Amino acid sequence: MLVIWGRNNSVNVQKALWCCEEMSLPYRRIDAGGAFGVVNTPEYRKLNPNGLVPTIDDDGFVMWESNAIVRYLAAKHGRGSLLPNDARAQAIADQWMEWQVSLFWPTIRPLFMGLVRTPEAERDHRAIDNSRAKTAEVLGIVDSHLASQPFLAGDTLTIGDIPMGCSIWRWMALPIERPGLANVERWFDALTQRPAYKKIVMLPLS
Numbered sequence: 001m002l003v004i005w006g007r008n009n010s011v012n013v014q015k016a017l018w019c020c021e022e023m024s025l026p027y028r029r030i031d032a033g034g035a036f037g038v039v040n041t042p043e044y045r046k047l048n049p050n051g052l053v054p055t056i057d058d059d060g061f062v063m064w065e066s067n068a069i070v071r072y073l074a075a076k077h078g079r080g081s082l083l084p085n086d087a088r089a090q091a092i093a094d095q096w097m098e099w100q101v102s103l104f105w106p107t108i109r110p111l112f113m114g115l116v117r118t119p120e121a122e123r124d125h126r127a128i129d130n131s132r133a134k135t136a137e138v139l140g141i142v143d144s145h146l147a148s149q150p151f152l153a154g155d156t157l158t159i160g161d162i163p164m165g166c167s168i169w170r171w172m173a174l175p176i177e178r179p180g181l182a183n184v185e186r187w188f189d190a191l192t193q194r195p196a197y198k199k200i201v202m203l204p205l206s
């Protein structure tokens with residue numbers, strides 16, 4: 001059976017878990033990272049030399065990097081559904097996966113880490129405010145894109161929605177001021193209707 005290492009409150013672990021749940025793919029999750037430790041043991045470092053989560057072991061095939069894991073699992077089990085058949089739809093899904101990891105997450109991370117993982121007395125309010133403002137700004141790009149289609153790579157949920165879907169939950173669940181972004185809100189509402197998203201992503205922020 002597929003094994004996934006990683007604590008269930010990690011944005012990157014949630015990508016892999018949500019992907020499995022959407023495809024009804026059985027897996028066993030092992031807590032690792034954060035308070036669970038594990039990631040610095042020599043055994044874990046052999047699997048993932050970065051000491052980060054998630055890592056998967058699919059019948060002896062070991063890999064890491066959350067977006068690559070999502071692509072692998074969808075290529076194996078979700079062709080024509082989570083992984084679009086059409087080359088252009090697949091490229092657009094990839095585009096949003098890359099955008100999440102290279103631009104969106106670094107933009108929202110100071111806000112999330114500041115408000116969720118930093119004690120109030122130690123918060124850098126300037127960094128938090130800047131991160132909130134910049135995240136609101138870049139979400140305008142997502143909003144414009146979603147004006148013409150229900151999901152990021154077309155009419156149905158694909159791997160392109162998974163990284164941003166995990167991230168947008170943080171934005172929506174934080175106690176902050178958010179600009180009205182009608183298309184992002186419609187897309188987010190659609191995600192919240194999905195049992196797999198509810199089960200894996202819509203957890204209290206921690």
Ligand SMILES: N[C@@H](CCC(=O)N[C@@H](CS)C(=O)NCC(=O)O)C(=O)O
Pocket residue numbers: 010011012013032033034039051052053054064065066067
């Ligand atoms: N680029 C990597 C980043 C992985 C990463 O930064 N994971 C975080 C959790 S979201 C982590 O392992 N942090 C250390 C820990 O949890 O102990 C990926 O997408 O898989």
